[in-house]
Amino acid sequence: MRATVLQKHLCxxxxxxxxxxxxxxxxxxxAEWVDPFELMAxxxxxxxxxxxxxxxxxxxxxxxxxxxxxxxxxxxxxxxSLFSSHSFDEGPLVQALGGRSMVSKDDPDHATExxxxxxxxxxxxxxxxxxxxxxxxxxxxxxxxxxxxxxxADLNRDFAGPVASQNLIDLLGFPPDxxxxxxxxxxxxxxxxxxxxxxxxxIWRRVARTTAEVDAVLDDLLRRLKHKPDHSIISHLQxxxxxxxxxxxxxxxxxxxGMNEPQHMVTNMVWSLSQYPDQRAAARAGDVTWGAVxxxxxxxxxxxxxxxxxxxxEVNLHGSLIPENSDLFILLASxxxxxxxxxxxxxxxxxxxxxxxxxxxxxxxxxAGKYAARTAIGETAIPKLYERLPGLxxxxxxxxxxxxxxxxxxxxxxxxx
Amino acid sequence: MSSITYIGVDGSSETIEAxxxxxxxxxAISNGVRGIIGxxxxxxxxxxxxxxxxxxxxxxxxxxxxxxxxxxxxAAPRKASSRLSCQLRTDDFESITVQLPDRQx
Numbered sequence: 001m002r003a004t005v006l007q008k009h010l011c012x013x014x015x016x017x018x019x020x021x022x023x024x025x026x027x028x029x030x031a032e033w034v035d036p037f038e039l040m041a042x043x044x045x046x047x048x049x050x051x052x053x054x055x056x057x058x059x060x061x062x063x064x065x066x067x068x069x070x071x072x073x074x075x076x077x078x079x080x081s082l083f084s085s086h087s088f089d090e091g092p093l094v095q096a097l098g099g100r101s102m103v104s105k106d107d108p109d110h111a112t113e114x115x116x117x118x119x120x121x122x123x124x125x126x127x128x129x130x131x132x133x134x135x136x137x138x139x140x141x142x143x144x145x146x147x148x149x150x151x152x153a154d155l156n157r158d159f160a161g162p163v164a165s166q167n168l169i170d171l172l173g174f175p176p177d178x179x180x181x182x183x184x185x186x187x188x189x190x191x192x193x194x195x196x197x198x199x200x201x202x203i204w205r206r207v208a209r210t211t212a213e214v215d216a217v218l219d220d221l222l223r224r225l226k227h228k229p230d231h232s233i234i235s236h237l238q239x240x241x242x243x244x245x246x247x248x249x250x251x252x253x254x255x256x257x258g259m260n261e262p263q264h265m266v267t268n269m270v271w272s273l274s275q276y277p278d279q280r281a282a283a284r285a286g287d288v289t290w291g292a293v294x295x296x297x298x299x300x301x302x303x304x305x306x307x308x309x310x311x312x313x314e315v316n317l318h319g320s321l322i323p324e325n326s327d328l329f330i331l332l333a334s335x336x337x338x339x340x341x342x343x344x345x346x347x348x349x350x351x352x353x354x355x356x357x358x359x360x361x362x363x364x365x366x367x368a369g370k371y372a373a374r375t376a377i378g379e380t381a382i383p384k385l386y387e388r389l390p391g392l393x394x395x396x397x398x399x400x401x402x403x404x405x406x407x408x409x410x411x412x413x414x415x416x417x
Numbered sequence: 418m419s420s421i422t423y424i425g426v427d428g429s430s431e432t433i434e435a436x437x438x439x440x441x442x443x444x445a446i447s448n449g450v451r452g453i454i455g456x457x458x459x460x461x462x463x464x465x466x467x468x469x470x471x472x473x474x475x476x477x478x479x480x481x482x483x484x485x486x487x488x489x490x491x492a493a494p495r496k497a498s499s500r501l502s503c504q505l506r507t508d509d510f511e512s513i514t515v516q517l518p519d520r521q522x
Contacts, residue, residue: 078446078455111460118462124486356454356465356522364458 173232294378
């Protein structure tokens with residue numbers, strides 16, 4: 001038997017204790033019906049069913065404990081000692097990135113790497129250093145959309161993808177002449193690698209090719225930045241003195257993690273405002289800030305639906321027992337619809353005055369790109385789109401399609417104006 | 418052990434004996450004190466652990482560059498007594514009293 005210090009965490013709304021007092025816990029309910037393919041098609045009905053079952057539900061199909069409700073999600077995110085990001089096995093996340101990047105570490109190691117990039121990712125840096133670049137990319141690709149025209153344009157293919165790609169090139173510090181299509185391909189390949197639980201060899205081949213191409217760029221870039229550091233993410237990673245293999249792993253992490261999300265936020269915002277034209281009018285009139293519209297969209301349609309953790313001890317979480325060394329999925333997008341916190345949470349409401357959402361995660365791994373996304377998409381891309389394409393709306397005569405569980409968004413997003 | 422007194426918006430107060438090395442933010446979260454979110458886990462990246470310090474500010478370490486920037490982003494108005502509670506550690510004081518703001522987001 002191991003002596004442990006009993007830690008009591010009072011959990012706000014429900015008033016239930018999270019503790020190491022496992023004698024008081026019950027096995028978590030088991031949901032045999034959870035179907036990953038259904039989650040990829042539309043996860044929200046499953047989330048609702050799961051929340052009704054309990055704050056902790058075991059899903060055999062995924063071999064994971066799913067954390068479903070707001071309070072439990074908050075408590076897991078806030079306790080990195082009980083719920084670790086350091087996986088023991090070198091699964092696809094570590095394999096695809098060629099090393100253990102900051103997302104697979106706990107503090108203090110995580111803090112060293114994450115602390116390196118925080119300064120360039122804060123609001124003032126976004127405003128003073130990056131905003132002009134974001135504006136430039138947006139104007140360029142709106143020009144492109146205008147050329148495609150309102151009968152053929154796809155917001156995802158023709159604007160969101162290239163803009164997200166260009167912003168990533170700029171933030172990382174890649175050469176300005178890097179092709180947006182290359183950055184997009186690198187990101188797609190690395191994301192495929194991260195998700196490659198079935199060990200598809202064709203995906204590993206794509207990862208290998210992308211890694212070689214990105215490494216070639218870094219060979220030159222790292223050499224140059226040593227003598228001429230700048231504001232870029234890569235420069236910051238290098239300046240803090242990380243070994244080169246860790247710099248490269250974190251660059252690959254940023255490429256994989258910094259593309260889909262801002263891309264999906266563009267289409268998510270235009271989608272949401274099309275479904276709710278009164279709110280679109282209010283946003284365009286300035287009745288509500290674009291920042292508030294952005295945050296409500298992140299809540300309602302979260303580009304990253306879930307985040308993984310590993311339990312380091314047996315834990316009684318809100319009455320359910322989670323065994324030691326279990327894999328968890330924190331269902332961020334489910335917490336963001338929790339009826340106990342958000343009244344009519346399945347509706348989009350830019351006037352909602354409600355507790356903060358978990359779309360960017362929480363705790364020390366809170367998304368480093370949070371202010372980049374808010375500035376680049378919420379406060380630059382979307383207002384500019386409506387300014388230059390005033391009638392911008394989803395084109396109902398063509399097909400929009402959603403896809404994805406952990407990474408979710410509009411694959412096709414036909415628009416007109 | 419250092420003691421931290423949190424005064425809620427409604428005037429109610431709660432005193433915690435904090436573990437050595439903990440921050441005022443972390444002690445609030447660990448002890449279920451409402452009114453501090455600490456979204457970023459203490460990296461001065463969110464400004465949701467904002468407090469108004471009621472006891473002496475002089476004994477506390479000065480406001481660094483990162484904290485200064487984020488104090489400009491608080492939801493509740495910034496006052497002379499404003500600090501991010503993730504930057505205040507028990508090593509810095511024997512006892513402290515903080516007033517919680519009416520909103521963190």
